[in-house]
Amino acid sequence: MKFSSTLIAILSLVYNAQSAVVYDSSKFKGSSLKKFGFKGRKIFPAGPDLTGYGLGALEQIAYDHESQIIYGMSEQGFVNIFKFSKDGFEDLELSIDFDGAKLTDVEVCGGLLFVSLLKGVEPGEVQIFEALKLNEKKVPSKMTSVTVGVGPDMIKPNSDCSMLAVANEGEGKYDGKLIDPVGSVSLVTALKSDSPVVQNIALDKYSDAELLEKDVHMPLTKNALEYWDDHSDIADDLDFSEVRSNYSSDMNLEPEYVAWSADDSKLIVNMQENSAAVIIDVESSTGVVNDIFSYGLKDWSQTTIDVIKDDGCENMQKIEGLYSIRTPDSIAYVSVDGKDYILTANEGDDKEYGDFEEKQKSGDIFDGDTIALKDMTANPSVFDEGEGTSAMFNSECEGDNCSKKMRMSVGSSMIDYSDPTKPNIERMVIFGGRGISIYEVSDSLKLIWDSGDEFEKEGCKAYPWAHGGIQDEEFAPVGGTLYNMADDDLKETIEEVNDPEEDGCDDGGDGKPGACPLGKTVDERSPKDGYAPESIVVGKACGRLYAATVSEKNSVGFLYDITLITSPKLEEVFHLSPISETLNPGLAYDGGEIGEIDAESIIFLDEDESPTGKAGILFAGAFSGTISWWDFECEEGKDDKSSATTGFLPHYMTQLPVLVLFAFAHQFVF
Secondary structure, three states: OHHHHHHHHHHHHHHOOOOOEEEOHHHOOOOOEEEEEEEEEEEOOOEOOEOOOOOOOOOEEEEEOOOOEEEEEOOOOEEEEEEEEOOEEEEEEEEEEOOOOEEEEEEEEOOEEEEEEEEOOEEEEEEEEEOOOOOOOOOOOEEEEEEEEEOEEEEEEOOOOOOEEEEEOOOOEEOOOEEOOOOEEEEEEOOOOOOOEEEEEEOOOOOHHHHHHOOOOOOOOHHHHHHHHHHOOOHHHOOOHHHHHOOOHHHOOOOOEEEEOOOOOEEEEEEHHHOEEEEEEEEOOEEEEEEEEEOOEEEOOOOOEOOOOOOOOOOOEOOOOEEEEOOOOOEEEEEEOOEEEEEEEOOOOOOEEOOEEOEEEHHHOEEOOEEOOOOOEEOHHHHOOOOOOHHHHOOOOOOOOOOOOOEEEOOOOOEEOOOOOOOEEOOEEEEOOOOEEEEEEOOOEEEEEEOOOHHHHHHHHHOHHHOOOOOOHHHOOOOOHHHHHOOHHHHHHHHHHHOOOOOOEOOOOOOOOEOOOHHHOOOOOOOOOOOOEEEEEEEEEOOEEEEEEEEOOOOEEEEEEOOOOOOOEEEEEEEOOHHHHOOOHHHHHHOOOOOOOOOOEEEEEOOOOOOOOOOEEEEEEOOOOEEEEEEEEEOOOOOHHHOOOOOOOOHHHHOHHHHHHHHHHHHHHO
């Protein structure tokens, strides 16, 4: 009996282990996927007796396949507890109340539940709880908490649940003056002890000049701070003096997301606002910054893009001289045929501090043959009157091929601040890669594939009514739960979005005025960031390797077969909320018909983790408060279980001989 319990415990540990996907493509030939489809959905509350659209009820989720428990992190300061089994979704009506604290992430691993808390510009916190066991129904017990860096954004345990990595964004705050903490990474060990050990890794290895030389995007270098604070049109309304006097380059570096390599030896730290990543070599409880790498600019003279608001996608074009910073949010780590890769969801993001906005309308930058921004110059090529140059983004542009409201960057990728009294516009740069990318990981990051214009072309073909559309929390109904909880600014915005005289529609879907359905917002995002995928996951199904992502604003999903990692194939385009074509979010929510809106958290479950026995994907909609389950139906006789090789066996099975020997030894040694 003792032997059995020991072996089961070890099997359980290894079964939980795999954090990065490992795949051997030589083991599998041909596609055996029959269908990827929707199976079920449920709306969950944002907290006890707290329901309504737009509340951020499921900002992040974590799933423990052993206990079949989903932990849903709410923007309202709760971690709510649900069940997902072969019978579907169930609300257990259990919540951990964090008393209104700003929560940023939730993870579960090895019997432990981790929750990260933001504390403004002060060091943040990770609280550790005992995760629930199978059929256990109670509020998890808190074990301890640890202090980490400022602004913990994302947390991720390694494969054996012995170490927790924390991406500390160090996001600044403007309240009459700018306070901008440094970004960092924390490694937490001794997780089950009363006093876990925290090792903070600084990102202060590089100067501004070195980061710019490496093409790392910098929203506000020291010289840029001087320009905006002393020389710009808004200088009188800004106070960057304290940050300038205490400036260090790592104030600009903002870790957003982390991913472990398959062997836990490397940690990739994604920095969204910098469109770059740091590779950290992890040894024991310490880590050493290997190097920092830019994701590079995407050249829109090489592939088409839709930047014109014309209620469709017919005007996609290549634009000479236009680039974008990919600024990905989520990344996924995968090892294929012995080589490591990361996949990036190139959402797009920017900085705002007081009256300073890194993202500005092109018509407010280019004014005829001059620059509207005070004391700035531009390279002659920026004002080339040829086709596809700044002419179409200029405030004086006339006709159908104009995009005066295109959002452009005033950060380092577009503007050279070497002379802070007279910065120079080097090129036109917008935000977001409008798709996904794959990079090979070695001692550097090497771009091997990008989805190009596939999101916009294929998304528009499949769901023309959702192309470039938008639904977010501001589409909540006037008088609804979010509206009644909101501050004056958000209330005013919700009122405008619901007012047909402003941004609303005469018919929200029930014949009455209100917020617009998604189907009536076509092309709203095209001059901004277009299809902006936020989360990306990788997993194995039907003997193949797949990646899935969803566009944040319009709920269009993309499933890729990445078995041939250098040549992915778009397998399917799907929509998480079809009812949104004709109903606005408030009506769809109240009618129980809403699908996932703002699918910020996605989890891929291989068949050995899935309660249904089929590989599938959980999609959680933050604003919609919904979770849906989509699974993979394999061709008969070609599913995962039919494989005779070890390449696709559950990870613990490949370790079985070692585990058995260890278990026997345990009886004699211990």
